[in-house]
Amino acid sequence: MAGIDIFLQNVANGVLMGGVYALIGIGLTLVFGVMRTINFAHGDFVVLGMYSAVLFNALLGWDPYLSLLLAMPIGFLTGVIVERFILSRVIDAPPESALLATLGISLIIGNAILLTFGGEPRSVQVSYASSTFSIAGVNVSMVLLLAGIATVIMIAALYALLNRTEIGRAIRGTAENRLGAELVGIDTRRIHSIVFGLGVMLAVMAGVTLIPLLFATPTNTGAVFTLKAFVVTVLGGLGNVGAAIAGGILLGVVEVLGASYFMSEYREAYGLIAFLLILLFRPEGLFGRTVKRV
Amino acid sequence: MPNVLRADGITVKFGGLTAVNDVSLSLGSGEILGLIGPNGAGKTTLFNAVTGFAPMHSGRITFLDQDITGLPAFKRTRLGFGRTFQTERPFEELTVLENVLVAAFLTVGRRSEAERIARSVLEQVGLADRAHQPALDLNLARRRRLELAKALAVKPKVIFLDEIMAGLNPPALREMIAFVRSLTAQGLAVLMVEHIMEAIIELSDHVIVLASGEKIAEGTPHQVTSDERVIEAYLGTD
Amino acid sequence: MTKHLIGLGLLLAAGIAYPAIFPNNLTIAISVLLFAGWATSWDLLGGWNGQVSLGHASFVGLGAYFVAIGQSQFGLAPWWTMAMAAAFAAILGYFWGWLTFSLRGPYFSLSTIAVAEILRLVAINEDWLTGGATGVFIATLPEPFGIDLFSRTAQFYMALAFAAVVIATVIVISRARFGFQLRAVREDEDSAMAAGIDPTATKLKAFMLSAALTSIGGGIYGIVLAFIEPHVMFALLLSVQIALTAIIGGRGTIWGPAAGALVLVGAGEMFRTTFAEANMLIYGILILVVVLFVPRGIVGELARRHIRRLYAKRAQS
Structure with missing residues (x-):
């Protein structure tokens, strides 16, 4: 293959991987945007989604995409419960309290899965796992494309929810100014529960979508996903849902190009370096509005 | 009286907004300088610029004949600045x-x-x-x-008091006024931002009046309180 | 201060007697002591200075690698390599802090994870330096005064000395100017500046000291393990464990982190058969309990009650 073809293939891979990263990132960024809470357990909710697909496949023989029908509502409810009983109690405490609380939740989820399923990697075999097709000489993985489509649908749905519905208006109001929202009669406690429920639902969805592609392990994968989600959201702009797509794609491309043209062992590091640079020099994110320096 | 502190042409801008425009002041040891003005006049901003807690756009500050313009706040403290905060900030x-x-x-x-x-x-x-x-x-x-x-x-050699009288009940206010006066007896220079006119009139040797970031009057307490521009500035905003 | 130093002396005496009384429980005691030392070192920055680091495993790894590589490749004795590790950790801490101290609160914590992860990737990938993902093995160690450093008893005394030195450092600092500067910066940076304190310099000093002390414990850990892998030494989970040990025990208190180490390692041992490798579950549950019900941690809460009681008494008399 000529250099330009390799480059195009790399970019395509990066963009597709980026779609998945975006899907992991939106839940985190939504929660941060509204609740100003950095959810450390986000990646573990992704892993929870992966294991739910494993479970539905083992018990009922369902395809991962079919199991979304059950996994997503369960994820939503889990999020609402966690918010009600844990996070709502620390929302007005110093910001580290929420970080530590979600860190605790992260450890509990990861280790509870470890106790239930054991430590060996799990996955769901699907017939289309390794199928690819080619567009203009560029190979595209079926699973990644599906995940990408899921991302786009999810973000469009989220966008519609935020902009076209009454509840979306309340969510945006709460994100903008919590006190002001309460003054006009919005129950921000309820909004927080809903938003955290949505965040967990999105994480679970990302996990289910990824299971044909990746193996799930109880504790390590969660931390990896949480880090990826941080990088995506910080690249895009913390709290900016639409920019999560841009952040995800940017991370995907940076990783793939960095790995193919510099040192492939440091694939994971490129995203982290970009993350640090953005945090330090442009904390509002590449695509975010200018906000007060954190 | 020798100058302890001197600030010339202090200008502070936030974005396109000029919060303090070309204000100068000087302060001798044992002297009390009162800084008054309606809300939003730029008193606290000027105060923070002089103490090093807010960046200045232009101007020059000298303290005991040393140019301290641009020194970080903690270095000014080490040279002899002491300050209070408007909303008290104890190490809780x-x-x-x-x-x-x-x-x-x-x-x-x-x-x-x-x-x-x-x-x-x-x-x-x-x-x-x-x-x-x-x-x-x-x-x-x-x-x-x-x-x-x-x-x-x-x-400190100079102490900056930011609305230290606000919200005190009358006996506490009397005590505080007496206390501030006792500081000057030890040769301390005092710059105070204050809303309580009673305290300003009783304590200040010299008063500067700010409105919309500009110095509109300066003089003894008696002079400024009878100044028409000052009266207008206060009535105009109230 | 004297009160605390006497307390430390008594614990030290008990510690010296420990191997003779419980010769079969040395490994777990080493674990408690190392975590006590690490958590106390972490607390200089995280508790006393309020900068929550989730990257301290980097310094543990640094210490362990200095000792292991120094011994296996250059034949350097551990005490030299530990001193070198401490110096290097302080330098690393300086640059790390210089890079990230403009960030506050949770953002600082996030940045420490990113830096630590990058360092972990370096440790895994730079084979020439670290032996890569396969790790380094310590095959021989010098025998100072005929002491076998591979024996658990010798390792116990090293860990005991480490924990004692770190706690003594904190006791002295808590009463000294530096201790007050640390706490002032934690409480309110502007107010600290008004007291003539340079917040950035204070945080840098805290980070450097914390990093150097942690790396010395890391060196001892390297000797205890004798086989060092980057996955273990630089793991995010180890960073999290160190931070949570201090926070659960009580941030910004002299005995909190050590108490946290005792509780957490002890609980881990108690539930070892129940939870097996899932013993981090205990950390998760306890940190939730602490955040929701005892935000000052175990010792912090006890100390607060003690102070209130004292004050109530004085107010009465």
């Missing part, structure tokens, strides 16, 4: 004595000496009996005195 998890110790350690390294300074300052502001109380538990009047104690414990 520390006790009253520990709060003052933090400041006392600026001039001495030994614990016993720092403690001696801290206790004498607490005695001076009337908080000696509260030394071991958590700072978080103090009431407003005592938090104010703790602010003062912290500012005094750095052994």
Whole structure:
């Protein structure tokens, strides 16, 4: 293959991987945007989604995409419960309290899965796992494309929810100014529960979508996903849902190009370096509005 | 009287907005300078620019014939600035004595000496009996005195008081006025931002009036309070 | 201060007697002591200075690698390599802090994870330096005064000395000027500046000291393990464990982190058969309990009650 073809293939891979990263990132960024809470357990909710697909496949023989029908509502409810009983109690405490609380939740989820399923990697075999097709000489993985489509649908749905519905208006109001929202009669406690429920639902969805592609392990994968989600959201702009797509794609491309043209062992590091640079020099994110320096 | 502090042509901008425009002031030892003006006049901004807590756009500050323009706030403290904050900012998890110790350690390294300074300052502001109380538990009047104690414990040559009288009840106000006067007797220069006219008139040797970031009047308390522009500035916003 | 130093002396005496009384429980005691030392070192920055680091495993790894590589490749004795590790950790801490201290609160914590992860990737990938993902093995160690450093008893005393030195450092600092500067910066940076304190310099000093002390414990850990892998030494989970040990025990208190180590390692041992490798579950549950019900941690809460009681008494008399 000529250099330009390799480059195009790399970019395509990066963009597709980026779609998945975006899907992991939106839940985190939504929660941060509204609740100003950095959810450390986000990646573990992704892993929870992966294991739910494993479970539905083992018990009922369902395809991962079919199991979304059950996994997503369960994820939503889990999020609402966690918010009600844990996070709502620390929302007005110093910001580290929420970080530590979600860190605790992260450890509990990861280790509870470890106790239930054991430590060996799990996955769901699907017939289309390794199928690819080619567009203009560029190979595209079926699973990644599906995940990408899921991302786009999810973000469009989220966008519609935020902009076209009454509840979306309340969510945006709460994100903008919590006190002001309460003054006009919005129950921000309820909004927080809903938003955290949505965040967990999105994480679970990302996990289910990824299971044909990746193996799930109880504790390590969660931390990896949480880090990826941080990088995506910080690249895009913390709290900016639409920019999560841009952040995800940017991370995907940076990783793939960095790995193919510099040192492939440091694939994971490129995203982290970009993350640090953005945090330090442009904390509002590449695509975010200018906000007060954190 | 020799100048302790001199600020020339201080201008502070936030984005496109000019919060303080070309204001100058000077202060001699043992002197009290009052800074008054309606809300939003730029008093606290000027105060923060002089003490180094807000960046200046232009201007020059000299302290004891040394150019301190652009020095960070903590270095100004080391040279002889002491300040209080408008909304009191005690180190909440520390006790009253520990709060003052933090400041006392600026001039001495030994614990016993720092403690001696801290206790004498607490005695001076009337908080000696509260030394071991958590700072978080103090009431407003005592938090104010703790602010003062912290500012005094750095052994300043000039002290900046930001609305230290606001919200005090009449007896507490009388006490505070007497206390500020006693500071000048030790040769301390005082710059105070204040809303309480009673305190300004009684204490200030000299008053500067700010409105919309500009100096609109300057003189003795009697002169400025009878100045028409001052009256207009106050009435115009109220 | 004297009170605390006497307490430390008594614990030290008990510690010296420990191997003779419980010769079969040395490994777990080493674990408690190392975590006590690490958590106390972490607390200088995280508790006393309020900068929550989730990257301290980097310094543990640094210490362990200095000792292991120094011994296996250059024949350097551990005490030299530990001193070198401490110096290097302080330098690393300086640059790390210089890079990230403009960030506050949770953002600082996030940045420490990123830096630590990058360092972990370096340790895994730079084979020439670290032996890569396969790790380094310590095959021989010098025998100072005929002491076998591979024996658990010798390792116990090293860990005991480490924990004692770190706690003594904190006891001295808590009374000294530096201790007050640390706490002032934690409580309110502007107010600290008004007291003549340079917040950035204070945080840098705290980070450097914390990093150097942690790396010395890391060196001892390297000797205890004798086989060092980057996955273990630089793991995010180890960073999290160190931070949570201090926070659960009580941030910004002299004995909190050590108490946390005792509780957490002890609980881990108690539930070892129940939870097996899932013993981090205990950390998760306890940190939730602490955040929701005892935000000052175990010792912090006890100390607060003690102070209130004392004050109530004084107010009465």
